[in-house]
Amino acid sequence: MKAVLEFEFPKDDVEFYWATNGATMNLVLWKMDQWLRSKTKHAPDDMSDDTYKAFEECREQLRGLIDEYNLDLDK
Secondary structure, X not given: OOXXXXXXXXXXXHHXXXXXXXXXXXXXXXXXXXXXXXXHHOOOOOOOHHHHHHHHHHHHHHHHHXXXXXXXXXX
């Protein structure tokens, strides 16, 4: 099976950008998720509760958006 995407330049420049950079964007989201995870999993003892909760809330928000848009960072 083949899939072919066609773009008309310069009209479709933005669509071409998004189509060709999807893998990189996926990687950025995955790395951000992992960074947030590490901030709570390996939190230093002197991290304030507010900071810890902020990292948790940010990760929950990111994961919620990923789920809402049916994205899979592991593909």
